[in-house]
Amino acid sequence: MSAEAVGRHMPAIITLDDLAAMISADTHGRRYETSPEGVLSVVPPPDSEHAVIATRLMAWLIAAGWPLEQIMQVAGVRIPGPDGDGGRIPDLTVWSRPQPRAVWLAVADLVLVIEIVSRGSEAIDQGAKVSEYAAAGIPQYWTVARDPAQTVTLYQLGPDGTTYEVTAKMPLAWLLQTAPADHIGS
Template structure:
């Protein structure tokens, strides 16, 4: 189907309900998100390398004692903004308490968001989402590169409402440490 054909059927304003319906209806596993400014993003399905990285981080957090109800993969987060709410689906999220059982959970209890960079999402993950998550007040944001070392950049929210780089290391190094060294509950 062409972009023109899809565009003819798109509503003038895409709501979070619309985005949830797009995610549910896509038989090919694309991920649909929207920014707080209403910009729709469509990402291709994840590949096995992406899934392995997510699984390794998820298992590391669970084995360190985080409850499974608080460490989630690919769950919707309602990201507030001046123009309205956006809906992002981070690769991994860690919550102070289990989030609501909704498609788009409020970010108020988010402790950490992890995004694994996929080809073509570099700017989205390192600039756009970093700005949105910082504006939403999420205390920690980690970006995992798909380079040879699978470099993880750990960002912490500063008093000025912006992220500062706290540390940068290969994923293997991170997974040798205790999560408490980088993440307090």
């Protein structure tokens, strides 16, 4: 399908229901997200390195006793904004309690969002999402870079409650040798 044909059928405002329908209809495994301002992002399916990093982080959380019902992969998160809600699909999320069954979850019980930076998503993961997640009041946000050390950057809400401060940067291998409780508040 040409860009012209897609543009002709694209709604003026993409709702979270539209986004869910786009994800459901995609047969190639792409992720569709929108910022609270309505900026549409299309991310290609993750590769095997991405999957291994996510699995290692999940195993680390589970081994430390984090309840399975409070760790989710690729869960839809409703990001509130002044002009409407955006929808993001982080690689991993950690919650203070189990969540109801829903396509788009509210940020109220969200403790930590982890994004594994994919090639082509650096600007979104390390720029736009930093400000969006902080403005939404998500206490912690981590990014895992795809450099040789798989550097993990830990962000925590600052005193103003709307911006993040970088609290640490470390190789993933080092992080996985520590206890999650050393880094994750509940």
